[in-house]
Amino acid sequence: MRLCPACAKERPDFDTPCPACGHVVPQRGGIPILAPELAGEGQGFKVESFADLYANEAQSFWFQGRNDILSWVIGRFVRPRGKFLEIGCGTGFVLSRLKRDFPDTSLTGSELFDTGLGYARQRLPGVELLQMDARALPYASEFDGIGAFDVLEHIAEDERVLSEIHRALRPGAHLVVSVPQHPALWSLADEIACHERRYTRGEMEAKMRRAGFEVVMSTSFVTILLPLMFAVRMSDRNRRALEKDPAAEHRMHPLVNKVLRATMTLELALIRLGLRLPAGGSRLVVARKPA
Numbered sequence: 001m002r003l004c005p006a007c008a009k010e011r012p013d014f015d016t017p018c019p020a021c022g023h024v025v026p027q028r029g030g031i032p033i034l035a036p037e038l039a040g041e042g043q044g045f046k047v048e049s050f051a052d053l054y055a056n057e058a059q060s061f062w063f064q065g066r067n068d069i070l071s072w073v074i075g076r077f078v079r080p081r082g083k084f085l086e087i088g089c090g091t092g093f094v095l096s097r098l099k100r101d102f103p104d105t106s107l108t109g110s111e112l113f114d115t116g117l118g119y120a121r122q123r124l125p126g127v128e129l130l131q132m133d134a135r136a137l138p139y140a141s142e143f144d145g146i147g148a149f150d151v152l153e154h155i156a157e158d159e160r161v162l163s164e165i166h167r168a169l170r171p172g173a174h175l176v177v178s179v180p181q182h183p184a185l186w187s188l189a190d191e192i193a194c195h196e197r198r199y200t201r202g203e204m205e206a207k208m209r210r211a212g213f214e215v216v217m218s219t220s221f222v223t224i225l226l227p228l229m230f231a232v233r234m235s236d237r238n239r240r241a242l243e244k245d246p247a248a249e250h251r252m253h254p255l256v257n258k259v260l261r262a263t264m265t266l267e268l269a270l271i272r273l274g275l276r277l278p279a280g281g282s283r284l285v286v287a288r289k290p291a
């Protein structure tokens with residue numbers, strides 16, 4: 001059910017006034033704005049990056065390869081024909097893939113920043129979009145699946161977000177999270193991306209358990225590229241390139257991009273076979289709210 005952001009009582013929708021307290025959710029371009037004071041300039045994200053993401057996501061081995069992994073894991077763990085919420089949907093690149101792969105799933109995208117939602121609206125006609133703060137989700141026992149893909153590392157209160165997600169899920173429903181891993185890889189790229197942290201091994205799982213979840217699957221990915229990633233992130237040349245052009249990491253020669261994509265395709269094949277990769281640039285965890 002939906003909860004009123006003003007009085008926390010159940011309300012049928014965000015389009016009509018709250019029956020309990022009369023609160024009206026403002027809308028912009030048909031999108032309910034639940035946290036208007038946070039919708040503009042970013043804490044935790046540089047909103048000007050959305051334009052670069054929108055232009056480059058579809059060509060980038062990272063966003064394509066991550067979409068392959070997420071689509072597989074969501075197909076495996078989230079009930080078909082259910083309701084799925086993506087928190088921090090950005091420009092809607094992941095949701096556009098889920099819409100194609102799971103046409104019977106009812107998809108909702110939420111994002112703190114207006115700028116991202118503007119792009120998501122263009123990409124996702126017919127998909128419910130909401131502006132909201134992940135630290136105050138207006139739901140209880142509503143969703144059959146929730147995803148947060150490279151979002152929690154931007155938020156200081158990540159454990160509070162996990163508790164909010166726990167309440168918003170139905171009993172027995174799944175949470176799918178990806179986060180950057182290994183603090184040793186911390187570099188200017190993390191600072192540019194406004195990351196609060198890279199997660200240590202086991203950190204996300206421990207935080208999920210503290211929020212009431214059971215962890216059902218956990219693996220690293222971007223494992224084959226880990227040595228390359230370490231070398232690039234630590235190099236002075238790369239640092240200078242990023243200082244000049246913060247979006248440089250998302251643009252590369254098409255052939256290089258192809259080779260890097262192939263490594264992610266191979267990793268997904270291994271993960272599908274049941275292999276769990278111990279180290280990698282990212283961590284993927286699936287957790288379940290006990291029934």
Ligand SMILES: [Zn+2]
Pocket residue numbers: 004005006007008009011018019020021022023
């Ligand atoms: Zn109310």
